[in-house]
Structure formats: C-alpha cells, structure tokens
Amino acid sequence: MTTPTFNTVAWFQVGSDQPEQVKSFYNALFGWNFAQDPDQDDAYDLISYAGSELPAGGVAxxxxxxxxxxxxxxxVADVPATLAAAEKQGGKVFIQPVTAKNGLVFAEILDTSGNRFGVFSPPAN
Incomplete structure (x- = not known):
C-alpha cells in the first residue's frame, strides 16, 4: 500500500439525494463496494474497489x-496555504476548511472557470 503523492487527485465524492439508488447504480456498473464511514454519522458511505485495501471515495x-x-x-500538505494560493491565481474558496473528527482537513475551491473541486490534508501524526 502506498500513500498518494501530494498535489494529486486522491479522493472523489458523489453527492446524492438518493444514496441507495446511486450506490446500486455504481455497484452494478463498476462493482464498487460501499460501507458506512465509521468516522461520520449515517450520512456518508465509503467507496472501495474490489481487491483494494483502502477506500477511494465516498457517497455523501x-x-x-x-x-x-x-x-x-x-x-495537499497544507489546506489553508493551498486556498491562499488558489485565490492568488484567481480562484475562489467555495467551502472554508473543515476538520473532520479524525483530524483530516478539507475545503472546496472554484477554479477560474467556476469548476468546483476539493483539497484535503491527512490528519496530523
């Protein structure tokens, strides 16, 4: 198992108002597996691929x-520094940093075309 490199896409999220339906769709289409995130309430499921040790995404x-x-x-190594750099390059902070129960920090940005994406840093050791 390897840790993803900083500044690479390392997670994805699908948000759905019909999470059971969307989980069924992705399971049938790609064979993805789902489990409730133990660090969240019942509003988030982790996505894992067959044969993978770690989740690769989530369903909100x-x-x-x-x-x-x-x-x-x-x-990213530092979410606040990344937000500042994004703003300097013409992006906009869409969601300010949030710290999860496990210490993971995430935020969302709009790029210069208005595309939304997220950044996150792992919990401090």
Missing part, C-alpha cells in the same frame, strides 16, 4: 437534488 447523502454532485479532491 444530501437533502436535495439541487445538491447532487460529483467532485474530485486533491491531497
């Missing part, structure tokens, strides 16, 4: 179809 349960989304996340 959203309350409204207007919030449905598919987004990628880039692993």
């Amino acid at each position: 349960h959203v309350g409204d179809a207007a919030d449905n989304h598919a987004i990628f996340y880039v692993l």
